[in-house]
Amino acid sequence: MKIFTAHQIYEADKSTIKKEQIKSDELMERAATQLFEWIHSRLRGTQVNIQLFCGIGNNGGDGMVLARKLQEHGYSIKVYVVNYSDKRSKDFLLNLERLKENKVWPDFINKESDLPQISPNDIVVDAIFGIGLNRAPDAWVGNLIQHINGSRAFVLSVDVPSGLPVDRNPWNKEYVIQSSYVLSFQLPKLVFFLPETGVYVNQWEIVDIGLNPDFIAKTDADFELIGRPEVLPMYRPRLKFSHKGTYGHSVIIGGSYGKIGAVQLATNACLSVGSGLVTAFVPKCGYDSLQTAVPEVMVLTGSREKGISEIEIPFEPTVVGIGVGIGLDGDTVSAFGNFLKKVNSPMVIDADGLNILSQNPEMLTDVPGLSVLTPHPKELQRLIGNWTSDFDKLEKAKAFASKYNIVLVIKGAHTITIYKGKGYVNTTGNPGMATAGSGDVLTGMIAGLMAQGYPSVEAAIFGVYLHGLAGDLGVSSKGYEALKASSLIENIGSAYSELFRQPEMEQKDNTQ
Ligand SMILES: NC(=O)C1=CN([C@@H]2O[C@H](COP(=O)(O)OP(=O)(O)OC[C@H]3O[C@@H](n4cnc5c(N)ncnc54)[C@H](O)[C@@H]3O)[C@@H](O)[C@H]2O)[C@@H](O)CC1
Numbered sequence: 190m191k192i193f194t195a196h197q198i199y200e201a202d203k204s205t206i207k208k209e210q211i212k213s214d215e216l217m218e219r220a221a222t223q224l225f226e227w228i229h230s231r232l233r234g235t236q237v238n239i240q241l242f243c244g245i246g247n248n249g250g251d252g253m254v255l256a257r258k259l260q261e262h263g264y265s266i267k268v269y270v271v272n273y274s275d276k277r278s279k280d281f282l283l284n285l286e287r288l289k290e291n292k293v294w295p296d297f298i299n300k301e302s303d304l305p306q307i308s309p310n311d312i313v314v315d316a317i318f319g320i321g322l323n324r325a326p327d328a329w330v331g332n333l334i335q336h337i338n339g340s341r342a343f344v345l346s347v348d349v350p351s352g353l354p355v356d357r358n359p360w361n362k363e364y365v366i367q368s369s370y371v372l373s374f375q376l377p378k379l380v381f382f383l384p385e386t387g388v389y390v391n392q393w394e395i396v397d398i399g400l401n402p403d404f405i406a407k408t409d410a411d412f413e414l415i416g417r418p419e420v421l422p423m424y425r426p427r428l429k430f431s432h433k434g435t436y437g438h439s440v441i442i443g444g445s446y447g448k449i450g451a452v453q454l455a456t457n458a459c460l461s462v463g464s465g466l467v468t469a470f471v472p473k474c475g476y477d478s479l480q481t482a483v484p485e486v487m488v489l490t491g492s493r494e495k496g497i498s499e500i501e502i503p504f505e506p507t508v509v510g511i512g513v514g515i516g517l518d519g520d521t522v523s524a525f526g527n528f529l530k531k532v533n534s535p536m537v538i539d540a541d542g543l544n545i546l547s548q549n550p551e552m553l554t555d556v557p558g559l560s561v562l563t564p565h566p567k568e569l570q571r572l573i574g575n576w577t578s579d580f581d582k583l584e585k586a587k588a589f590a591s592k593y594n595i596v597l598v599i600k601g602a603h604t605i606t607i608y609k610g611k612g613y614v615n616t617t618g619n620p621g622m623a624t625a626g627s628g629d630v631l632t633g634m635i636a637g638l639m640a641q642g643y644p645s646v647e648a649a650i651f652g653v654y655l656h657g658l659a660g661d662l663g664v665s666s667k668g669y670e671a672l673k674a675s676s677l678i679e680n681i682g683s684a685y686s687e688l689f690r691q692p693e694m695e696q697k698d699n700t701q
């Protein structure tokens with residue numbers, strides 16, 4: 190699903206209004222009706238106090254329409270207009286009048302007003318600011334936002350949490366609604382997925398308001414949200430008359446004394462994702478344990494016992510995964526640098542492989558084109574330098590990936606794969622995966638997909654999705670804490686099956 194900027198969303202609104210020859214208030218009615226139906230299907234008339242806080246723009250207008258519909262269906266509502274400006278939008282005013290015609294008179298909250306009482310049992314509808322926010326809320330509006338956040342009520346935000354701009358970080362972190370649930374119109378917003386701004390969103394859901402599909406299809410987006418519909422077309426079925434050679438030969442290079450397990454995990458994951466053949470290259474100390482732990486893997490060793498001091502692969506690998514557990518010994522660094530110079534196969538570089546690159550940036554030009562680098566935030570910082578915000582980080586990451594013609598996988602709660610100026614935001618995975626070896630498994634999986642002929646960027650996007658899905662399936666039986674990297678590998682097969690599982694029939698609501 191595409192992720193649009195605020196500007197693109199306004200353009201989509203305009204094109205819809207033009208194409209369908211409707212008035213803007215009809216689109217607002219349509220949007221808010223969707224909000225109403227979402228609430229109504231869940232509350233089914235329950236008598237709970239619903240307090241609606243509405244701004245004076247179109248986000249507030251949505252709130253006005255929603256208030257009218259809730260009142261028409263007998264809900265107990267209290268409506269406030271957060272009167273932060275006299276530049277009220279036309280559709281807000283229209284819907285304020287319609288609400289008054291229904292004999293609902295909102296209270297106006299101004300600078301001088303007392304803050305209304307909110308009980309933890311109330312439902313708060315947050316329609317103060319939407320995507321039109323273009324500066325910090327005034328202090329008194331910020332105080333109201335903090336008051337709502339402190340109420341412990343369930344807060345349902347319309348489109349975005351109020352105070353959260355969609356294309357940058359908030360001006361004032363305290364002046365942002367902490368949403369329990371965000372009902373966002375048509376397309377997801379990038380801020381929901383970034384570490385600094387995603388914290389304001391507990392859960393989110395898209396409401397389809399029927400914005401012009403042609404416009405959405407033909408407009409390029411810088412970011413895309415990756416779910417099942419996006420990864421399914423990437424899947425490459427296995428052929429009946431194929432053999433192990435059809436699915437490539439991966440080489441995983443890494444390990445040092447005490448860190449051979451990283452190579453076990455990566456090679457095992459590489460095989461489990463479908464690589465035809467897998468060879469490990471490790472120091473001598475890894476030989477016995479690897480042959481025992483993963484008998485399907487072939488093992489080559491260097492000349493030293495505890496670390497890698499030269500890398501000799503006597504054949505041309507389809508793909509090389511390098512760096513897991515490899516360490517930063519001086520000889521290992523030289524071996525890594527020499528290997529980069531002579532190898533042409535695309536690589537997946539992780540862990541200390543990335544740290545070697547950040548300590549020796551001149552090596553970056555030797556990294557084969559279309560290789561995949563998989564840094565976690567600290568490793569990324571060492572590679573691209575400091576950033577001032579997540580938005581700045583993404584810009585720097587894009588520039589870095591383009592400069593070296595590589596795919597950059599920024600690992601996190603929502604891993605973002607960067608390639609050719611675009612970002613692909615992953616939706617699978619969970620905090621149980623923040624565990625030792627999880628990254629080694631990912632390295633093996635991406636390498637294993639490349640071995641099978643997935644283009645690098647698709648291997649990264651598909652691998653990250655499948656890795657997260659394996660984690661989600663693992664958590665359902667093990668829980669967050671007990672999930673280990675090896676459980677991820679055990680679930681790779683189920684993750685593939687899950688991709689093709691038919692969704693259960695959605696239950697129809699008969700609440701009208
Ligand atoms: N455009 C459309 O056709 C649709 C828009 N919809 C709603 O419209 C929203 C966007 O509405 P608006 O563009 O009116 O903007 P908002 O309602 O987000 O904000 C209202 C206005 O306040 C002003 N403002 C911005 N920051 C401020 C601040 N810190 N203090 C005081 N004033 C500030 C701006 O002039 C802004 O336009 C969306 O988020 C969505 O909820 C929906 O009704 C669906 C259809």
Ligand SMILES: [K+]
Nearest residue numbers: 315318349351
């Ligand atoms: K809002």
